[in-house]
Amino acid sequence: MVPDRFGPLEANDGADPLGRAMLAHYRDEPGQLIYRDGADVQDGNVAEFYFSSPASWDRETIDALERVADAEPVLDVGCGAGNHLLWLADRGVDAVGIDASPNAVLTARERGLEDVLVGDMFDLPVPTDAFGAVHVVGTQVGLGRSLAGIRELLVGFARITDDAGVAVVDNYDPMRLEADFFGYRPDPREGIAHRCFHLEFEGERADGERFREVGRTLQFLLCSPARFREATTGTPWTVTDVLRSEAHYRAVLTKSDPKPHR
Template structure:
């Protein structure tokens, strides 16, 4: 992201063994709102309606494209990302409220936010249904009693082994995805270099499995949003009336 923002030569790829996909840095992290699908805009607008309860927390904010969309509408939002260079990129794009942090231990105060926005299949990095529950509990900690959260994932009942990094699971509605990132760049001297990231493990779960996973958390799945036939979906979570499971 930082190299792309600086206009430095380089390319990002997703790799699982011999299977390679283009990282699409421009599309994933720097695309303009005009190119976003209707569901993306709908979710962003919906969260604006929660800001009477507190700002929005964008978890896994990357280079800040959603934060910029809110900022253009005078909506208060804070970004968190595990990558220091992603946060630096967002700051160079004019965003000030962006923090480096672990989403399982967010560097923000309890009950400080009205909503959490965590897309890019961040939820799957829980790695298991228990891990997803832990992540949901952390999102509950940082939101008030009326808070909402938007998360996303891929429904494995609509996937097959052609999906990059796909790993089956004997359980219905559960699968896994594993891959790593590779960046090939060029130094000022003209020498080429390659950086290889750690292997990422995502748990893929169907909406039904997500509902079951949230049963022991302060959240419940209020709505599932997805285009017809697609494996990718977004889920809108709301706090239970008691504010706890």
């Protein structure tokens, strides 16, 4: 198991626009996050996406959290500012968070979450069989950029979960998306598409100086549930349920139940 407590963490000076936006919002400091794809710009909606009240969450979000809570301890991969970790903590669930953004992790810690660390989901700094469940939402598995890349991520999630492991991941179904979906890139293959954009944060330092931080371009693979099932081939995982909310879906994977619910 990972340590119960993690050491002090300072704000990171590297390019981390999303994390900086979370930290600024929590500290009530000025700043704006945007998504940019060429000339197209979309507001980052930090408050809505990372600090919303559970009362505003859809049923699929709660269902997914309940699935992993039943298989604790839980690793929340890409935990961000810790919203889902707080929900789990309120219910006494043993959970640890990990995020590639040092400033997101700092935000989560300032919100009172102690078991949160900086780490890369492609090389999880977690012992084998340490968790009963992994929760990976925010369409992060799409950063695998191909079905083979997603398969590698799933193999990594299998390593750190026990024999009765449960995983919840999410993505967008290209079969249900409009062509004007932000950052959308078509693909000739059925059930496959791509999404590209980068994040920019404009903030203000303590001395009043304005600054702008630009993140790297993010490239996501979008795949239908049927294509996602292909990515589980050769892994210990079986998709046992799909929780849909319009074009977005969450796939529930298990090691112990080879028979899909649907």
